[in-house]
Amino acid sequence: MDFGYTTLETRSIDYDKFDRKLIEYLLQYEPSLLVCMACGGCTATCSAGNLVDFNIRRIQLMVKRGETDTLKAEIDKCMLCGKCMLICPRGVNLRNVVMLIKKKLSIDSGQLATKNNIK
Amino acid sequence: MQNLYTVSKDYRKEIADDKYYYARSCIRQNFFPGSEVTFLNILKKDLDRDVFDDPKHTTCTGIAYHSDVIPFDTIQTVVARHFALMSENGYENFIASCVTSFGMYIEITETWKHFPEQLELIREHLKKATGREFMIPKNIAHTSDIVYKYRMRIAEQMKYPLVNAKTGQPLKVVDHIGCHYAKMFPDKGEGGAEFTQVLQGMIKAWGGATVDYPERRHCCGFGFRQYLVQANRGYSVSNSKKKFESMQPYEPDLIVANCPGCAMFMDRWQYTLNEMQGTRYGASDTMIPVLTYEEMAGLVLGYDPWDMGLQMHQVDVTPLLDKMGVKYDPDGKYRTRTGRPIGSYTPQQSR
Numbered sequence: 385m386d387f388g389y390t391t392l393e394t395r396s397i398d399y400d401k402f403d404r405k406l407i408e409y410l411l412q413y414e415p416s417l418l419v420c421m422a423c424g425g426c427t428a429t430c431s432a433g434n435l436v437d438f439n440i441r442r443i444q445l446m447v448k449r450g451e452t453d454t455l456k457a458e459i460d461k462c463m464l465c466g467k468c469m470l471i472c473p474r475g476v477n478l479r480n481v482v483m484l485i486k487k488k489l490s491i492d493s494g495q496l497a498t499k500n501n502i503k
Numbered sequence: 504m505q506n507l508y509t510v511s512k513d514y515r516k517e518i519a520d521d522k523y524y525y526a527r528s529c530i531r532q533n534f535f536p537g538s539e540v541t542f543l544n545i546l547k548k549d550l551d552r553d554v555f556d557d558p559k560h561t562t563c564t565g566i567a568y569h570s571d572v573i574p575f576d577t578i579q580t581v582v583a584r585h586f587a588l589m590s591e592n593g594y595e596n597f598i599a600s601c602v603t604s605f606g607m608y609i610e611i612t613e614t615w616k617h618f619p620e621q622l623e624l625i626r627e628h629l630k631k632a633t634g635r636e637f638m639i640p641k642n643i644a645h646t647s648d649i650v651y652k653y654r655m656r657i658a659e660q661m662k663y664p665l666v667n668a669k670t671g672q673p674l675k676v677v678d679h680i681g682c683h684y685a686k687m688f689p690d691k692g693e694g695g696a697e698f699t700q701v702l703q704g705m706i707k708a709w710g711g712a713t714v715d716y717p718e719r720r721h722c723c724g725f726g727f728r729q730y731l732v733q734a735n736r737g738y739s740v741s742n743s744k745k746k747f748e749s750m751q752p753y754e755p756d757l758i759v760a761n762c763p764g765c766a767m768f769m770d771r772w773q774y775t776l777n778e779m780q781g782t783r784y785g786a787s788d789t790m791i792p793v794l795t796y797e798e799m800a801g802l803v804l805g806y807d808p809w810d811m812g813l814q815m816h817q818v819d820v821t822p823l824l825d826k827m828g829v830k831y832d833p834d835g836k837y838r839t840r841t842g843r844p845i846g847s848y849t850p851q852q853s854r
Contacts, residue, residue: 385778389737394745396718 402450409488410447414481419474420444426468426478432461440468440478447485459485514695518652519596519642523554524589526608528601529562531763537812539600541801542646549660549804550653554598559588565603569727576628579621582611583629587637597640598649602762605645606683609691612639643691645684647761647796651693651701654708662805665711667756668828673712674756677791678702679746679769681762682722696720702759702796709803711757718749724772725764740779743772747784747791754786757823758793769793774817790818802829809835814845 410417427433427441438461446455459482468478490496523546527539546552564581567573589597599605615622629635650657665674680699685692694700697720703713724742729735746769750758760766770793776782777790785791793816794802801811808829813820814836824831837846 387736387775387779388733389735389740391737391744391776391779392741394741394748396745396749 397449397451403452404450405492406452406455406485406488407447407450410481410484413484414477416474416476417444417481420476421474423473425471425473426476429467429471431465431467432463436461438462440482443485444481452489455485456489459489510694510700511698514690514693514698516644516648516691516693517642518644518648518693519598520652521552521596522594523552523596523598523644523649524592524594524640525554525556525646526560526563526585526597526599526601526604527556528599528604528763530566530767531600534763534767535795535798535812535815537810537815538795538797541806541811542600542650542797544806545657545797545800545804546649550656552649555592555594557588557592560585563599563601563604563607565601565607566727568607569603570731571728576625578607579611579614579625580628580632582608583625583637584633584635586640587629587633587635589640590636590638595638595641597643598646599643600646600763602645602681602683603764605643606687608640608643609688612643613688615639645701645761647684647701647705648693650796650800651704654705657705657800657804658708661709661803663803663827663829665706665709665757665799665803665827667826669826673710674826675714675753676706676711677714677716677719677750677753677755677758678706679723679758679760679762679765680720681760681765684761702761705796705799706759709799714750714753714755716750716753718746721746721749723760723762723765723768725762725768730764730768739768740772740775743768744776747773747776750791751784755791756826757799758791759796759799760793761796763795766793766795770817789822792816792818792820792823794820794823802827805829807831807835809838810840 422441422445424441427439430438430440432438438458443455443458446452462482464479464482466479472478487496531538543554543556546554561581563585564573564578568575568578586597597608599608626636629637665676666672667674680702685696685699689695692699692701706713722742723746724739726739729739758769760769773784773790783790798811798813802808808820808824808831838844
């Protein structure tokens with residue numbers, strides 16, 4: 385029945401149901417991501433973030449929540465300068481995280497034919 | 504019976520014992536007209552309290568205020584008139600039937616406490632408009648606070664506990680507090696905004712079990728402007744949908760609501776969502792009955808469900824009555840108290 389309005393899909397995250405493929409892949413090859421405490425130091429010092437709307441802290445949160453729809457466009461903004469790794473109090477290898485995200489997205493989209501030589 | 508739990512002293516609320524001036528809700532008398540009469544009956548007959556139901560009372564205009572239709576000075580003057588009526592009738596304890604009205608009375612009295620010049624201005628406005636003068640109430644409470652306060656006395660007179668009569672298991676009850684009860688002024692609500700006890704206390708005292716689901720504290724979606732403009736109603740129904748989806752895995756037997764708007768929308772939007780997308784959120788593809796706390800208290804005390812107007816609910820309450828073992832006349836649902844037929848039963852199909 386048409387009442388003249390529609391419903392919106394809920395944005396709540398169900399931790400029992402979301403797609404964990406990407407986060408499991410990242411933790412397998414870069415376990416240091418697990419100790420991130422989301423302080424935001426990486427974002428504060430980010431070279432790309434000073435020039436464009438890019439937030440590496442938000443990206444790690446999106447990955448951990450399984451929100452990967454807009455990840456491809458976001459991750460391409462990273463300049464791989466590595467300043468985030470210098471500032472990180474937990475020693476997370478964020479440059480490797482960014483590379484792994486790019487790699488996994490490429491594998492999943494079929495752009496990267498082989499799954500070998502990951503390290 | 505002993506008290507079943509304790510509330511943090513920071514969120515204990517002083518609730519007057521007796522001699523209440525009763526402020527009805529404007530919308531509630533259309534949505535669930537039996538609720539307020541049931542409250543008055545419980546207070547007067549079962550609890551022997553003095554409560555004055557004043558016919559001169561009007562809407563608090565909270566809906567218009569929250570919809571940006573009238574300014575703050577206007578609602579303050581309307582509320583000042585209510586306080587004047589209370590003073591004229593010799594009462595000092597003000598109780599409001601509506602959560603939004605309750606929030607407004609608190610917001611306004613707090614404003615006057617911090618800005619005395621505003622209080623003087625409103626005294627002047629009221630004097631010019633009506634010739635009246637007013638006293639600020641000694642105690643302001645929501646009517647659910649009163650039922651909560653006397654929940655143990657109601658439990659002593661209980662006829663039908665919130666228990667499945669066949670299995671003996673407590674009914675799983677979702678409590679919905681309403682944003683304006685304690686989210687604006689947490690110390691004015693029993694248990695504060697996060698762990699509000701007012702409905703939970705009733706449910707536990709009367710034998711039920713509360714459901715602690717993820718979106719328990721989420722707004723029902725009424726939100727005034729979202730609902731009043733048809734094109735925005737999608738926001739309203741989406742809020743309720745989010746709550747229903749969150750509570751669905753727990754298979755609640757009943758939703759009890761504190762606020763007139765919440766009871767209305769959690770009841771009506773279940774029908775709407777079923778019509779729009781064919782979804783039902785209760786166990787075994789059913790809808791979840793929604794009651795106000797007065798109706799729940801009335802059922803527990805053995806009041807006739809049709810005298811309380813439970814046939815006015817969109818979601819059929821008879822499965823709940825059967826679960827509780829409440830005795831009722833099935834045909835009485837579709838007759839007025841004088842026997843005049845008011846409709847017939849059409850089974851709702853799942854789409």
